[in-house]
Amino acid sequence: MSAVSSSSLCFYTGHSWNSLKEFGRGRKQQDKKLLVKCSSKNGNPSSQNAARVGVLGASGYTGSEVLRLLANHPQFGIALMTADRKAGQPISSVFPHLSTRDLPDLIAVKDADFSDVDAVFCCLPHGTTQEIIIGLPNHLKIVDLSADFRLKDLSEYEEWYGQPHRAPDLQKEAVYGLTEVLRQEIKNARLVANPGCYPTSVQLPVVPLIKAGLVEIKNIIIDAKSGVSGAGRSAKENLLFTEVTEGLNSYGVTRHRHVPEIEQGLADAAGSKVTVSFTPHLIPMSRGMQSTIYVEMAQGVRTEDLHRQLKLSYQEEEYVVVLENGAIPRTHSVKGTNYCLINVFPDRIPGRAIIISVIDNLVKGASGQALQNLNLIMGFPENLGLHYLPLFP
Ligand SMILES: NC(=O)C1=CN([C@@H]2O[C@H](COP(=O)(O)OP(=O)(O)OC[C@H]3O[C@@H](n4cnc5c(N)ncnc54)[C@H](OP(=O)(O)O)[C@@H]3O)[C@@H](O)[C@H]2O)C=CC1
Ligand SMILES: CC(=O)N[C@@H](CCC(=O)OP(=O)(O)O)C(=O)O
Numbered sequence: 001m002s003a004v005s006s007s008s009l010c011f012y013t014g015h016s017w018n019s020l021k022e023f024g025r026g027r028k029q030q031d032k033k034l035l036v037k038c039s040s041k042n043g044n045p046s047s048q049n050a051a052r053v054g055v056l057g058a059s060g061y062t063g064s065e066v067l068r069l070l071a072n073h074p075q076f077g078i079a080l081m082t083a084d085r086k087a088g089q090p091i092s093s094v095f096p097h098l099s100t101r102d103l104p105d106l107i108a109v110k111d112a113d114f115s116d117v118d119a120v121f122c123c124l125p126h127g128t129t130q131e132i133i134i135g136l137p138n139h140l141k142i143v144d145l146s147a148d149f150r151l152k153d154l155s156e157y158e159e160w161y162g163q164p165h166r167a168p169d170l171q172k173e174a175v176y177g178l179t180e181v182l183r184q185e186i187k188n189a190r191l192v193a194n195p196g197c198y199p200t201s202v203q204l205p206v207v208p209l210i211k212a213g214l215v216e217i218k219n220i221i222i223d224a225k226s227g228v229s230g231a232g233r234s235a236k237e238n239l240l241f242t243e244v245t246e247g248l249n250s251y252g253v254t255r256h257r258h259v260p261e262i263e264q265g266l267a268d269a270a271g272s273k274v275t276v277s278f279t280p281h282l283i284p285m286s287r288g289m290q291s292t293i294y295v296e297m298a299q300g301v302r303t304e305d306l307h308r309q310l311k312l313s314y315q316e317e318e319y320v321v322v323l324e325n326g327a328i329p330r331t332h333s334v335k336g337t338n339y340c341l342i343n344v345f346p347d348r349i350p351g352r353a354i355i356i357s358v359i360d361n362l363v364k365g366a367s368g369q370a371l372q373n374l375n376l377i378m379g380f381p382e383n384l385g386l387h388y389l390p391l392f393p
Contacts, residue, residue, distance in 0.1 A: 070385065125146065141374065179382070192373045291355075337360060
């Protein structure tokens with residue numbers, strides 16, 4: 001846990017939750033000190049920025065979120081950006097919303113020189129990622145947002161991603177980046193495999209309950225919904241406005257590539273194999289994700305026990321917030337932020353519980369968690385550059 005003191009601030013968004021922890025006085029003072037060290041207000045890399053960062057795939061959705069977060073980061077300067085089809089274009093034309101005084105108007109390049117760069121966020125499609133990362137110089141710290149280095153078992157990678165892994169040695173070195181669960185390992189990593197958005201929303205509530213032996217590892221059912229930005233920015237027919245709006249689309253039914261990632265994380269918590277039912281859905285909103293998770297409780301366990309355990313597990317955490325009894329997590333409450341909100345409800349079927357977990361797929365589900373991880377690797381407070389309140393409505 002970073003050296004953050006967080007005080008509770010009460011919010012009222014039409015629902016009775018009040019436990020979203022907000023920016024404590026201690027943390028603001030700490031950030032002020034760091035800001036004094038940073039000469040460049042506009043995010044340009046300067047000798048006084050503590051680290052020079054590259055963003056690979058800066059013209060995509062997660063790349064743009066990394067840039068937005070870096071604009072507000074006192075210690076990271078943006079040293080370079082890469083793109084594929086959009087190489088040669090300035091960021092102000094690729095993302096007009098990012099053409100502000102707080103970001104340098106860098107031109108995206110195809111081939112970059114990394115000699116003067118300390119770390120990269122790799123926001124590229126899976127498959128392409130491993131080919132690019134294998135050619136990067138060894139001095140670079142890498143946070144990879146793709147799925148390429150998440151699965152420890154290479155035969156599982158081949159089975160679910162349809163091709164053999166082409167960087168097996170690097171895969172062995174990678175540390176899975178579920179920050180709240182693997183913080184100590186992440187601190188010492190050179191290559192972090194940032195988790196997928198659905199796996200983040202599922203593992204954060206379920207891992208502590210499995211570790212505590214409060215839920216059975218059989219019969220876990222996950223019904224998950226994602227905003228359309230989860231599918232990336234490149235044009236696809238099934239993502240046209242007309243295809244997506246005013247409807248709900250299930251996809252990957254019985255076979256989505258996040259199944260092995262979820263099962264890997266839950267099996268690590270359980271110490272034995274876990275099999276889940278997982279069905280994702282695309283819903284007509286631009287960002288946000290909800291996982292509704294149905295679990296069977298261990299003999300004699302009640303939902304109050306699950307709630308108490310989650311509160312305990314996350315009491316020191318800034319970004320995972322367990323709501324008060326009965327409060328329903330809403331995607332609106334996390335939009336644009338790095339928070340994961342969780343709550344637990346009794347099912348009408350005796351012995352079962354319903355867990356609801358919400359995140360912003362582009363922030364805690366991708367770029368925000370990636371920044372949390374790079375902060376840890378570079379020895380900065382974990383929450384640096386992540387101080388965003390929800391965009392509501
Ligand atoms: N969107 C989300 O919610 C989440 C995404 N992820 C993962 O993060 C990664 C990035 O996702 P996202 O930002 O949504 O994807 P996008 O499709 O929006 O962006 C992909 C980026 O990669 C670049 N790119 C594509 N092909 C190549 C190539 N052959 N060589 C170099 N650059 C290339 C694109 O450049 P150009 O624009 O010029 O073509 C673009 O900058 C993916 O692996 C994704 O699965 C993880 C968690 C959540
Ligand atoms: C809505 C949508 O299409 N979502 C993506 C998941 C986004 C993500 O987390 O992908 P990675 O595992 O590649 O990082 C999907 O279902 O494939």
